[in-house]
Every structure is written in structure tokens, then in C-alpha cells.
Amino acid sequence: MVRRGGQWWALAVLVLPVLLISVDTTVLGFALPYLSEDLAPTGAEQLWIVDVYSFVLAGLLVFMGTLGDRIGRRRLLLIGGAAFGAASVLAAFATSPLMLIVARALLGVGGATLMPSTLSLIRSIFTEDRTRRTAVAIWSAAFSGGMAVGPVVGGWLLEHFWWGSVFLINVPVMVLLLVAGPLLLPEFRDPNPGRFDPWSALLSLGTMLPVVYGVKIAATEGMSWSAGAAMVLGLALGVAFVRRQRRLDQPMLDLGLFANRKFAGSVITNLLGVFALVGLLFLLPQYLQLVLGLTPLVAALWMLPATVAGVVGALAAAWLARRVRVPVLISLGLLLGAAGFLVLTMIGADAGLAAVVVAFVLVGGGVSLSETLTNDLVISAAPVNRAGAASAISETGYELGGALGTALLGSLATAVYQSGLPATTPAAAHDTLGGAVATAHTLPAAEGAELLSTARESFVTALHTSAWVGAAILVYTALQAYFLLGRRRNRPQEAQPEEPAMCA
Known part of the structure; x- marks a missing residue:
């Protein structure tokens, strides 16, 4: 158990990545004209710069959530925080559209560990209904507040520095998380996680990536054969994923939820x-x-x-x-x-x-x-x-x-x-x-x-x-x-x- 006073210090640490992700949600839109002028991406490359983060994030969320239950939620949070900080540096100093696309994809990998880890740690740390609900409220308020701060911070940075500065603001926050996390966050994991099933992990990724890709393409370019085919492929793999989870004694995702x-x-x-x-x-x-x-x-x-x-x-x-x-x-x-x-x-x-x-x-x-x-x-x-x-x-x-x-x-x-x-x-x-x-x-x-x-x-x-x-x-x-x-x-x-x- 975590002492009552320690609960709120732990929450302060868990709010950091949530605040950062919400800032990142809005700040890229302001930087896009500047980085486009500098890196001169094609229309397709610019679309990937914007969307690859959400593609990777959506595809890995379920896998990362179950991985945190298996290896430890604090450990996954800290690994993801380090990856997010490193990818932010790579994005800030990208010298080509391809380099920036890769960096944004790595940001998606890191981001997929952060949100489920923070919310699940709140569930484990705050065991009383009233205090847990207050903690979730603060967590949600931080997300809303970060979306407001993003445009203001982004506008100020772009007036004084180059476009890469909107990515570098992630680094000090991640460093603080890596220093304070081991000191203030307890570790929680599933004591009986069962055998790791790589096929389930691949099917969960194969389900989400095509579906989100198809929806995004349909939103930006209109419905097309490629968008429809991607969504159908994702749904088919989703059916295979569900069938596999039902057959396994210890599934990666408990459909009973x-x-x-x-x-x-x-x-x-x-x-x-x-x-x-x-x-x-x-x-x-x-x-x-x-x-x-x-x-x-x-x-x-x-x-x-x-x-x-x-x-x-x-x-x-x-x-x-x-x-x-x-x-x-x-x-x-x-x-x-x-x-x-x-x-x-x-x-x-x-x-x-x-x-x-x-x-x-x-x-x-x-x-x-x-x-x-x-x-x-x-x-x-x-x-x-x-x-x-x-x-x-x-x-x-x-x-x-x-x-x-x-x-x-x-x-x-x-x-x-x-x-x-x-x-x-x-x-x-x-x-x-x-x-x-x-x-x-x-x-x-x-x-x-x-x-x-x-x-x-x-x-x-x-x-x-x-x-x-x-x-x-x-x-x-x-x-x-x-x-x-x-x-x-x-x-x-x-x-x-x-x-x-x-x-x-």
C-alpha cells in the first residue's frame, strides 16, 4: 500500500506525461508551416508527419497496456518516458522529412506506454472510491489544461526559436519523470500474467493500424479503395484476434471485461x-x-x-x-x-x-x-x-x-x-x-x-x-x-x- 501523503506526490509525477502529451496534441499544428518550409516535405510526407504518431499510438495501446500489467506499470512508464524524450530530440534536429517521420513514429511508441500506465497506476495507488475519483479528475484536468497551453507555448516558441523547439520542451519533463518516478511511484504488476503470446500482440497491432489508417485517409482524401481495403483488413484481423483470445486459457486481453x-x-x-x-x-x-x-x-x-x-x-x-x-x-x-x-x-x-x-x-x-x-x-x-x-x-x-x-x-x-x-x-x-x-x-x-x-x-x-x-x-x-x-x-x-x- 502507498501512504496517503505519498499518493498525492505520486499523482503529481503521473500528471507530468499526461500534461506533455496533451500539449503535443495541439502544438504540432502551429509548427507545421515552419518545418514544411525548412524540410520541404511532399504532400504525402507532410500527411505522414502529422498522422504517423496517432497510427502507431493507436496500434500499440492494447499491447502496451497488457505489457505493463506483465512487466510492471512503473517500469513501462519509465521506459516509455525515456523513449519519448529520445525521440523528441531526434524530431527536434531532424534534417529530412523521412527522419522526422521516423521520429514521430518513435514518439508514438513512447506515447502508447504513457497514457495507460498513468491511468492504471492511479487505479492501483488510489484504492478508495472518493480519492480515486479525485485523482482521475486531476488527471483529466491536466489533459484539458495541456491542450490550452499547447497553442500559447507553441506560438511563443515559434516566435523566438526554430520549429524544433516545440519538440525539445518534452525533454526536461521526461527527465523529471525519470528522476522522480523511481522515488515516488510504487511498482505494480499482475502476479499471474500467464504466458506471453506474440501472435496476439501482432494481431492487436494488425487490427488497429489498418483501421485507423483507413479512417484517416477517408477523412483527408475521401473514401477510396485503399481506405476501404485497409479498414476491411483491420476488421478481419480483429475477428481473428477476438477468436484467439476466446481460445486461450490466459488471453492477452480479457474479453470478459x-x-x-x-x-x-x-x-x-x-x-x-x-x-x-x-x-x-x-x-x-x-x-x-x-x-x-x-x-x-x-x-x-x-x-x-x-x-x-x-x-x-x-x-x-x-x-x-x-x-x-x-x-x-x-x-x-x-x-x-x-x-x-x-x-x-x-x-x-x-x-x-x-x-x-x-x-x-x-x-x-x-x-x-x-x-x-x-x-x-x-x-x-x-x-x-x-x-x-x-x-x-x-x-x-x-x-x-x-x-x-x-x-x-x-x-x-x-x-x-x-x-x-x-x-x-x-x-x-x-x-x-x-x-x-x-x-x-x-x-x-x-x-x-x-x-x-x-x-x-x-x-x-x-x-x-x-x-x-x-x-x-x-x-x-x-x-x-x-x-x-x-x-x-x-x-x-x-x-x-x-x-x-x-x-x-
């Missing part, structure tokens, strides 16, 4: 909540910059209130859960997010900044509130010795939800945008709003103004359509969460070890 209503319902709720939120994040920055004409930094600053709301929502979750039933709170948070989407249906092409801020605050606060509680349900529903695998499944749900949100809601918005433009619209302007803005600058003033007006109106219509769909998804998710999680408590789980093996 999904028989627990709290666990399965929470994972699905997380996936759908992220699906709606990421779809919104894909469209709103374009609205702020290309419709309202704000600069990237000003647009990022106007999005800060939403991140603050996310932090407040996460921290409030633990306090409110002592007074209101958790399933009710989860549903209320999702309905609050749905209300934010409905506010977006009232914005226009000429004005709408205040409505965007209000909408984003409602969505950010509501979804953060609900997902803090569902994260706690995920790790509390799983046996303590399988917390790493459970955390990895939850994180995989996030990755899939984000990829699907960009692909489906982004594709829907693109289709609505293009349908609202005349057939005579130039090809570049017809493809995206950014293309319309660039094309307008090359036309005579009157023609350019007319094109911009039409394109912006069409984009706002697309945003309204996506907002209606997002609201419907969150309302459905709220109802599902209430009825799926709000029934009587699950029957007591089968006998579980009170604690996993703990080493000094």
Missing part, C-alpha cells in the same frame, strides 16, 4: 463523446480564422475559455459525484454538450464569436465532466491486476472516436459545403474553404468578394448541419449512458486479488 456493463458502457460513452468533440474541433478553428478572419493566435486565445471549462468540469466531477448519482451526472454532462452544439446552429457568416465561445464552453465543460466519471468507471470496473489492459482499451476508444469524428463529421461538412457552391466555382475553392480564400485573392475585387461570401455562407451551413448531428449524437449518448449505467449496480465481480503484486 466487456461483460461488465459499467466498463462496456463507459468505453462506448467515451468513444461517442470524443467523436462529437473532435468533429467540432475540426470545424471551429476554420470558422474563426477563415470566416471571421481572426489570426491563429487570436483564435487560439478565444478557445481558451472552453479549455478552462474543461478543467473546471473535470475537477467538479469528483465533488458533484458525492452528491448526485454518477450515471445522472454523466448524462447531464453530455446534455450540456448537446446544448453547446445547438448554440452553434445560431451563428452566421458575419457574426458569431460570442456564440462560438458559449458553445465551446458548454461542450468542453460538459464532455469533460462526463468523461472524467466514465474514466473512473472504466478503471474501477476492471480487476485491479488488469488495470493496464482496461486503461488501454479506454484510450483506444478515444483514438477511434477522434479518428471517426474527423472522418465522418468532417466528410459530412465537406459534402454540405461543396453542395452549396455553384458548379462554376474554381476547383480549389470548391474543395475547401481555405482554397476559396486563397482563390479569392487572385480574382478581381468584386469576383473575389462574391466568391468569399458564397463560400463562407456555404461553410456556415455545413457547420450548422454538423452541429445538429453532433447534438443528436450527444443526446443519444446521454440516454444510453443513463439507461446502461443507471440500472442497479452490477453484481459483485468474481473474486479478484485485493492488490496486484507491488514491488519496492
Whole structure:
């Protein structure tokens, strides 16, 4: 057991990698124009620079989660932290697009160890419901806060240093983790992990990589044979993975976790909540910059209130859960997010900044509130010795939800945008709003103004359509969460070890 005071010092260490990963989520977008100018990647190479991190991360999450249960969660966290720091240095000093792609892939390997390890260690360290829920709330708030810090830190670094500095900020944080981790974090592992099955590991990787690749390609380039084939291949390998787990006496992934209503319902709720939120994040920055004409930094600053709301929502979750039933709170948070989407249906092409801020605050606060509680349900529903695998499944749900949100809601918005433009619209302007803005600058003033007006109106219509769909998804998710999680408590789980093996 960990002493009560030591629990919170351990949590302070576990927050470090979470904060760093969330900063990295947003900071690369600001550095992309600078590194593209310096390294001159092709369009395909630039796409891989952006996406290879999430491909590798999603593909390795389940494997890394179960590996942490086997070799020790602290050990895996420290190994991953060292790998993440080394890959950050490689990325910062990359001299070619290929070198940067390799570095980003290695960052994905390191990142796949960090998130499941931190959440599963919280499950092992905080054994009381109230303190664990507070710890998960702080963990979630750190993630939300890091997403707010990313654009500001990235903007400042890019004004004063070269693009590689956005990767070097990872290094001191990882050094601190490597120094403080062995001193403040206890070691936990499954005392009976069973035989390692390399075929299961390969099948889990083969399932996730093609699916995420196919979804990403469909989101950025439209549905194609290659994207469809990748998704079908991933699903086929997923079926093989599931069949193998059912045959094994000691499977790599315990599929019995999904028989627990709290666990399965929470994972699905997380996936759908992220699906709606990421779809919104894909469209709103374009609205702020290309419709309202704000600069990237000003647009990022106007999005800060939403991140603050996310932090407040996460921290409030633990306090409110002592007074209101958790399933009710989860549903209320999702309905609050749905209300934010409905506010977006009232914005226009000429004005709408205040409505965007209000909408984003409602969505950010509501979804953060609900997902803090569902994260706690995920790790509390799983046996303590399988917390790493459970955390990895939850994180995989996030990755899939984000990829699907960009692909489906982004594709829907693109289709609505293009349908609202005349057939005579130039090809570049017809493809995206950014293309319309660039094309307008090359036309005579009157023609350019007319094109911009039409394109912006069409984009706002697309945003309204996506907002209606997002609201419907969150309302459905709220109802599902209430009825799926709000029934009587699950029957007591089968006998579980009170604690996993703990080493000094």
C-alpha cells in the first residue's frame, strides 16, 4: 500500500506525461508551416508527419497496456518516458522529412506506454472510491489544461526559436519523470500474467493500424479503395484476434471485461463523446480564422475559455459525484454538450464569436465532466491486476472516436459545403474553404468578394448541419449512458486479488 501523503506526490509525477502529451496534441499544428518550409516535405510526407504518431499510438495501446500489467506499470512508464524524450530530440534536429517521420513514429511508441500506465497506476495507488475519483479528475484536468497551453507555448516558441523547439520542451519533463518516478511511484504488476503470446500482440497491432489508417485517409482524401481495403483488413484481423483470445486459457486481453456493463458502457460513452468533440474541433478553428478572419493566435486565445471549462468540469466531477448519482451526472454532462452544439446552429457568416465561445464552453465543460466519471468507471470496473489492459482499451476508444469524428463529421461538412457552391466555382475553392480564400485573392475585387461570401455562407451551413448531428449524437449518448449505467449496480465481480503484486 502507498501512504496517503505519498499518493498525492505520486499523482503529481503521473500528471507530468499526461500534461506533455496533451500539449503535443495541439502544438504540432502551429509548427507545421515552419518545418514544411525548412524540410520541404511532399504532400504525402507532410500527411505522414502529422498522422504517423496517432497510427502507431493507436496500434500499440492494447499491447502496451497488457505489457505493463506483465512487466510492471512503473517500469513501462519509465521506459516509455525515456523513449519519448529520445525521440523528441531526434524530431527536434531532424534534417529530412523521412527522419522526422521516423521520429514521430518513435514518439508514438513512447506515447502508447504513457497514457495507460498513468491511468492504471492511479487505479492501483488510489484504492478508495472518493480519492480515486479525485485523482482521475486531476488527471483529466491536466489533459484539458495541456491542450490550452499547447497553442500559447507553441506560438511563443515559434516566435523566438526554430520549429524544433516545440519538440525539445518534452525533454526536461521526461527527465523529471525519470528522476522522480523511481522515488515516488510504487511498482505494480499482475502476479499471474500467464504466458506471453506474440501472435496476439501482432494481431492487436494488425487490427488497429489498418483501421485507423483507413479512417484517416477517408477523412483527408475521401473514401477510396485503399481506405476501404485497409479498414476491411483491420476488421478481419480483429475477428481473428477476438477468436484467439476466446481460445486461450490466459488471453492477452480479457474479453470478459466487456461483460461488465459499467466498463462496456463507459468505453462506448467515451468513444461517442470524443467523436462529437473532435468533429467540432475540426470545424471551429476554420470558422474563426477563415470566416471571421481572426489570426491563429487570436483564435487560439478565444478557445481558451472552453479549455478552462474543461478543467473546471473535470475537477467538479469528483465533488458533484458525492452528491448526485454518477450515471445522472454523466448524462447531464453530455446534455450540456448537446446544448453547446445547438448554440452553434445560431451563428452566421458575419457574426458569431460570442456564440462560438458559449458553445465551446458548454461542450468542453460538459464532455469533460462526463468523461472524467466514465474514466473512473472504466478503471474501477476492471480487476485491479488488469488495470493496464482496461486503461488501454479506454484510450483506444478515444483514438477511434477522434479518428471517426474527423472522418465522418468532417466528410459530412465537406459534402454540405461543396453542395452549396455553384458548379462554376474554381476547383480549389470548391474543395475547401481555405482554397476559396486563397482563390479569392487572385480574382478581381468584386469576383473575389462574391466568391468569399458564397463560400463562407456555404461553410456556415455545413457547420450548422454538423452541429445538429453532433447534438443528436450527444443526446443519444446521454440516454444510453443513463439507461446502461443507471440500472442497479452490477453484481459483485468474481473474486479478484485485493492488490496486484507491488514491488519496492
